[in-house]
Amino acid sequence: MGKINQAPPATCPVDYAFQRIGGKYKGRILWFLGDGVKRYGQIRRSISGITPKMLTQVLRELEDDRLITRTVYYEVPPRVEYTLTETGRALIPSIQMISTWGQAQMQHQGITAMPLEEGEE
Amino acid sequence: MGKINQAPPATCPVDYAFQRIGGKYKGRILWFLGDGVKRYGQIRRSISGITPKMLTQVLRELEDDRLITRTVYYEVPPRVEYTLTETGRALIPSIQMISTWGQAQMQHQGITAMPLEEGEE
DNA sequence: TAGCCTACATACCATTAGTATACTATTGTT
DNA sequence: AACAATAGTATACTAATGGTATGTAGGCTA
Numbered sequence: 341m342g343k344i345n346q347a348p349p350a351t352c353p354v355d356y357a358f359q360r361i362g363g364k365y366k367g368r369i370l371w372f373l374g375d376g377v378k379r380y381g382q383i384r385r386s387i388s389g390i391t392p393k394m395l396t397q398v399l400r401e402l403e404d405d406r407l408i409t410r411t412v413y414y415e416v417p418p419r420v421e422y423t424l425t426e427t428g429r430a431l432i433p434s435i436q437m438i439s440t441w442g443q444a445q446m447q448h449q450g451i452t453a454m455p456l457e458e459g460e461e
Numbered sequence: 462m463g464k465i466n467q468a469p470p471a472t473c474p475v476d477y478a479f480q481r482i483g484g485k486y487k488g489r490i491l492w493f494l495g496d497g498v499k500r501y502g503q504i505r506r507s508i509s510g511i512t513p514k515m516l517t518q519v520l521r522e523l524e525d526d527r528l529i530t531r532t533v534y535y536e537v538p539p540r541v542e543y544t545l546t547e548t549g550r551a552l553i554p555s556i557q558m559i560s561t562w563g564q565a566q567m568q569h570q571g572i573t574a575m576p577l578e579e580g581e582e
Numbered sequence: 583t584a585g586c587c588t589a590c591a592t593a594c595c596a597t598t599a600g601t602a603t604a605c606t607a608t609t610g611t612t
Numbered sequence: 613a614a615c616a617a618t619a620g621t622a623t624a625c626t627a628a629t630g631g632t633a634t635g636t637a638g639g640c641t642a
Contacts, residue, residue, distance in 0.1 A: 351575040353563030354556060358488040361559075364630075367479045380589060388472075391631060396590060416639050417588040430562055435475060437555040438482075442474030445548065454472040485600070501619055512601060513620060537609045538618040 360405050365390055365398050367435060370424070373408060374432040377423045407431070481526050486511055486519050488556060491545070494529060495553040498544045528552070 350356035361367055365387055372378060372386050384395050399422060402408045407428035413419040424432070439455075446453045471477035482488055486508055493499060493507050505516050520543060523529045528549035534540040545553070560576075567574050 349572070350563075350567075351573070352489060353560040353567060353574050353576065354488045354492045355563075356567055356572075356574075357559045357563035358483070358485075362479070362483045362485075362488075364479075364483075367475045367483075368473060371475045384589095392590070393592090393632090394630060397630090412589095416637090418590080418638090420589065427566065430565070431559075434555055434558040434562060437558060438478045438552075439474045441551055441555060442471075442476075442478035444551070446471075446474060446477055451470070451477075452472070453474050453477075455474065502617090505619095510601095512603095514602095514622090515600060517620060518600090533619095536618095537607090538616090539608080539620080541619060 360407065361431065361435075363398065363401075365394065366402060367438070369398060369402065370407065370428060370431060371435050371439065373422060373424050373428070374435070377421050380420045380422070383422065402428070481528065482552065482556075484519065486515065487523065488559070490519060490523065491528065491549060491552060492556050492560065494543060494545050494549070495556070498542050501541050501543070504543065523549070 350359055361370065368387055369383060372383060378386075380395070380399075383399075384390060384392065387395070390398075399408065399410065403410050406425055408422050409425055411421045411423070413421070443453050471480055482491065489508055490504060493504060499507075501516070501520075504520075505511060505513065508516065511519075520529065520531065524531050527546055529543050530546055532542045532544070534542070564574050
């Protein structure tokens with residue numbers, strides 16, 4: 341349930357890729373993780389508008405697709421860290437390019453770009 | 462109706478971009494158009510499994526977002542040609558990289574990649 | 583000890599994306 | 613007259629995606 345595009349396994353590389361990084365939040369999450377190891381709460385604060393349920397769901401899908409790893413520290417309060425796998429990291433240059441494109445388009449339309457949020461801690 | 466992601470206008474470039482090129486078919490269609498001017502039927506034959514309704518819908522969305530242009534020739538039988546705009550063409554290198562990534566992953570998993578179809582004419 | 587925090591899980595519901603199938607218009611060909 | 617070709621429309625439907633609300637565990641804080 342909740343899997344973006346799980347239908348017929350892709351034979352086209354573009355299709356294959358978009359089945360994994362399409363969806364409303366995946367690009368932004370991967371992009372944010374490109375910055376380094378992040379905790380659940382950090383991601384949630386950086387991805388404006390995402391609900392905890394969606395975040396959990398999306399993170400699990402990315403984990404299932406081996407784009408990120410999830411490390412649980414059994415402390416109290418619990419701590420869960422997410423980081424890109426090699427495969428996931430290999431996507432960052434592509435997302436970088438897409439971001440650059442997006443930035444240019446936004447400028448073109450007079451929209452002010454705000455890459456990612458989150459107040460320091 | 463049918464607009465993929467029309468919710469709050471993106472402030473993040475990555476979000477902005479994925480709102481335009483996300484969805485099941487957009488990446489593949491743009492990629493195919495990267496090859497040059499294409500007719501409706503050519504696109505339909507190249508994107509396996511797409512229904513005419515979806516294709517029309519997606520093409521209209523790409524047109525609205527100024528990623529492609531649509532040229533109608535009032536002949537019989539009708540002829541409609543689609544081509545990338547400058548903005549759309551600027552996306553091709555990113556899709557190229559994503560495709561390369563996808564290809565590598567597919568190889569890694571023993572899947573045979575089949576970039577795009579369509580028999581010559 | 584009553585709530586608060588983190589990091590979720592679960593149930594339920596609404597919206598949106600996508601599918602299936604059939605149909606249209608126009609003109610030339612058989 | 614029936615059929616082919618192209619580029620779609622129309623209608624009805626299912627599946628995927630996303631959202632709200634609430635629950636849970638264990639320690640921490642007031």
